[in-house]
Amino acid sequence: MDKRVANVQAACEGIESNMTLMLGGFGLCGIPENCIAELVKKNVNGLTCISNNAGVDDFGLGLLLQKKQIKKMISSYVGENDEFERQMLSGELEVDLIPQGSLATRCYMGGAGIPAFFTPAGYGTEVGEGKEVRWFDGKPHLLEAALTADFAIVKAWKGDHFGNLIFKGTARNFNPMMAMAGKITIAEVEELVEPGELDPNFIHTPGVFVQRIFQGEKYEKRIEQRTVRTRQS
């Protein structure tokens, strides 16, 4: 078995305008930088993007927003992006805001064959409007449906030919669930290794969820909020 593709172009083959994509990452941490750059080049548009955040003006999904390639964003928090705000307020961009835990679990369910689940998050708020309510243990819950995508695009630290993935630090975030929920899942990794090199006990995403894998290039790994403390002398 070998899921390696030659490069980012081959990895993104078949992604067309008006498709639904999932993109891993939290803020700019653990985002598939190579594939985002390729989507900009491919000039596909009308995309529905499921991603916790929408990048910043000049990085991450902000690059696709600048070229108006995104029709709809499904996210939990979208604060850091002027172009996003402009397009949202002018009505060019449709935005569906979802509680973060519901978003994560809806992606997981999309990959796990669970069509919907009940959660208390959002009950009594505008998130709950029009949704079925059921009471369990004396508490109201909303019915939330699973999410899937034509392509899920994730970024891992290490991966092998079988598509097994290991993430580093909090760059894991949404990547494992989204990897499960794509009809086709593309994994870009910092280091592509031979099968057997990854300890099976420490693989985060089993390769069964991944269809294409390649080693990305020139990771910028931009830091959104650089916070430090000074050394006491």
Next chain:
Amino acid sequence: MLSKDQIAQRIAKELQQNWYVNLGIGIPTLIANHVPKGIDVIFQSENGILGMGPFPFEGEEDADLINAGKQTITAMPGAVIFDSATSFAMIRGQHINLTVLGAMEVSDSGDIANWKIPGRMVKGMGGAMDLVASAENIIVAMMHTNKRGQSKLLKQCSLPLTGVKCVKKIVTNMAVLDVTPQGFKLIERAPGVSVEDIQNATEGRLIVEEEIPEMIF
């Protein structure tokens, strides 16, 4: 009146041994600086870490290690990293002992509004709705009044809600209050603040029983 840092310091006194704690952005973040000596707590950040440590030393920032505010952080010895679904399983499943978050408004029945102001850019609720809907123990850290001097402790929230009947305790720059079925119950006053000051700054139902002690730091 308390400073924001003193609000954090007062809330830190609520921490108990071996608690897992989720701190929101703003005043709650400052609580980590005031954990009482001898109390071990583990901080969760909902993007996927238990055992969040302080900011890194300059030059040691790691783009792959951030908190839910997208700030660079460190991991304490014994820390663990996980995905977002697992993170919210901890929250939804009530494995986290305490959630502290900021608010724009709280009602005297414990409703909270902290994610959206109509007519202004909506950034999203992030994990706040999941946190308030599931946490057993929620403390709100906020100023008692808004920038126009209006009470943030109301009979009913005017802003879109984040969650209903969920807030248990509020610590403001003026007071510590519990949310009870009868309304806000005044527990402590900030140094130099009178019960009357608090009554004047509280729009919701306020219960004052007997002598209200001043906070001790």
